Amino acid sequence: MANGQWYPPEWPDRIRALADGTLTPVTPRRAATVLLLKDTEAGPVVHMLRRRASMAFAGGAYAYPGGGVDPRDDDLHVRWAGPTRAWWADRLGVDSGAQAIVCAAVRETYEEAGVLLAGPDAGSVVGDTTGDDWEADRGALVARELSFAEFLDRRGLVLRSDLLGAWTRWITPEFEARRYDTWFFVAVLPEGQRTRNASTEADRTVWIRPEEAAAGYDKGELLMMPPTIATLRQLLPYGTAAEALAAAPARDMTPVLARARLVDGEIVLAWPGHDEFTKHVPTAGAASGTDASTAAGAATAPRTGGGPA
Numbered sequence: 001m002a003n004g005q006w007y008p009p010e011w012p013d014r015i016r017a018l019a020d021g022t023l024t025p026v027t028p029r030r031a032a033t034v035l036l037l038k039d040t041e042a043g044p045v046v047h048m049l050r051r052r053a054s055m056a057f058a059g060g061a062y063a064y065p066g067g068g069v070d071p072r073d074d075d076l077h078v079r080w081a082g083p084t085r086a087w088w089a090d091r092l093g094v095d096s097g098a099q100a101i102v103c104a105a106v107r108e109t110y111e112e113a114g115v116l117l118a119g120p121d122a123g124s125v126v127g128d129t130t131g132d133d134w135e136a137d138r139g140a141l142v143a144r145e146l147s148f149a150e151f152l153d154r155r156g157l158v159l160r161s162d163l164l165g166a167w168t169r170w171i172t173p174e175f176e177a178r179r180y181d182t183w184f185f186v187a188v189l190p191e192g193q194r195t196r197n198a199s200t201e202a203d204r205t206v207w208i209r210p211e212e213a214a215a216g217y218d219k220g221e222l223l224m225m226p227p228t229i230a231t232l233r234q235l236l237p238y239g240t241a242a243e244a245l246a247a248a249p250a251r252d253m254t255p256v257l258a259r260a261r262l263v264d265g266e267i268v269l270a271w272p273g274h275d276e277f278t279k280h281v282p283t284a285g286a287a288s289g290t291d292a293s294t295a296a297g298a299a300t301a302p303r304t305g306g307g308p309a
């Protein structure tokens with residue numbers, strides 16, 4: 001294969017169905033994912049996890065911690081540090097639900113990496129979160145027995161929204177069976193905290209330099225979905241984790257949505273502003289075109305909770 005782009009084998013048939021009007025797009029669910037960064041002597045590194053090969057969606061692909069937004073996280077006004085909820089609503093481009101989106105980013109980082117961007121006050125973060133009582137709460141969050149807002153309130157914690165930067169936004173293509181409207185955030189690993197593989201959907205976690213991960217993708221050695229490799233490339237100009245976080249407020253948050261169109265007897269699948277992901281799919285025959293079969297074979301082996309990563 002030319003690179004490590006994950007390409008589901010069922011896409012061509014679904015694209016054709018969308019083009020001929022026999023497929024009705026489903027409404028995307030909101031989701032959030034976090035590019036967790038830290039500095040090393042060799043430069044900044046990002047925390048990534050590899051989805052288990054047994055996963056039906058993007059098995060074997062590298063991704064970031066992430067998952068779906070829990071609407072319950074808007075039910076309780078949590079203690080909050082950083083920009084106001086109104087500021088976040090404007091930044092994220094939503095009329096409502098900004099608190100729940102930010103909560104999802106912080107919750108998923110805690111659930112899947114063991115890192116909690118919250119503290120007893122607006123100027124601190126918690127330390128070790130590996131005790132039995134913490135693990136019980138984390139398990140309740142994973143099982144959705146407890147909303148993240150309730151978790152913060154129960155422990156008297158302040159959500160540190162100032163430790164997050166909104167980076168980009170991707171919406172799953174209209175022809176996908178499961179669709180997500182996903183906000184990508186960047187954050188710097190808080191001092192005193194450590195990551196761990198707390199996800200049941202990942203068989204490996206790594207701290208890796210963005211340029212190293214991108215090179216692995218280009219060689220076909222690391223499998224990734226388009227948003228994952230795109231965000232890795234966007235990190236390349238920054239010499240420190242703090243520089244990347246500082247750059248976040250100026251980034252364009254216009255959603256990236258793949259479009260499929262008929263051109264000269266074939267379907268052209270393109271992500272606006274990301275030409276490297278363009279695919280050409282035959283309009284007739286089985287889903288065994290060169291692009292589909294090659295990438296599908298590569299996926300025989302971001303988690304993002306189903307959202308793009």
